Amino acid sequence: MVMIAKEEPWLRGTLQESPAVTRAVLHALEMAREDVMAACDGLTAEELFARPDGLTPLSFQLRHIPGSLDRLLAYAEGKQLSDAQKAAMRAEMEDGGSAKALLAAFLQGLLDAERRVHAMADANLEEPRKVGRKELPTSVGGLLVHCADHTSRHVGQVVTTAKLLRNRRE
Numbered sequence: 813m814v815m816i817a818k819e820e821p822w823l824r825g826t827l828q829e830s831p832a833v834t835r836a837v838l839h840a841l842e843m844a845r846e847d848v849m850a851a852c853d854g855l856t857a858e859e860l861f862a863r864p865d866g867l868t869p870l871s872f873q874l875r876h877i878p879g880s881l882d883r884l885l886a887y888a889e890g891k892q893l894s895d896a897q898k899a900a901m902r903a904e905m906e907d908g909g910s911a912k913a914l915l916a917a918f919l920q921g922l923l924d925a926e927r928r929v930h931a932m933a934d935a936n937l938e939e940p941r942k943v944g945r946k947e948l949p950t951s952v953g954g955l956l957v958h959c960a961d962h963t964s965r966h967v968g969q970v971v972t973t974a975k976l977l978r979n980r981r982e
Contacts, residue, residue: 820839837960841959844963845919847967848918852915876904884962885925888956937953938952
């Protein structure tokens with residue numbers, strides 16, 4: 813079983829060298845890693861691909877969380893999506909892969925996102941950015957905050973779906 817520290821990341825006094833916004837995003841990503849790893853601990857590949865009561869499979873969430881972070885951070889960095897990012901987005905719902913590989917890719921994606929958020933510590937949060945084909949207006953800060961918000965939303969789905977799967981075992 814995965815052990816989690818008693819206090820949530822934002823209450824541990826860590827990352828004090830980071831500005832408040834990037835620190836909050838980094839703490840949200842740390843919390844996401846802890847919650848997902850605890851929720852998925854011991855689940856089989858079959859359970860990760862299951863759709864209990866028609867819910868989205870955990871495998872999608874494990875791909876979508878780091879994938880969406882990669883895309884949102886590309887926009888925050890002032891880039892448009894690459895062909896590889898678009899292909900990865902289309903592949904998020906595919907079946908296949910081992911539980912170990914899915915979780916390893918999830919963890920690596922979060923590490924990559926954390927590195928990129930750290931690199932934006934001195935960014936002008938009000939700097940305008942455009943999102944998607946429609947080039948919807950936002951800002952660096954808006955994208956960073958959405959990284960935390962969007963991730964947390966999907967982590968909640970992971971925790972709930974994993975709990976349902978565990979309850980069905982019994």
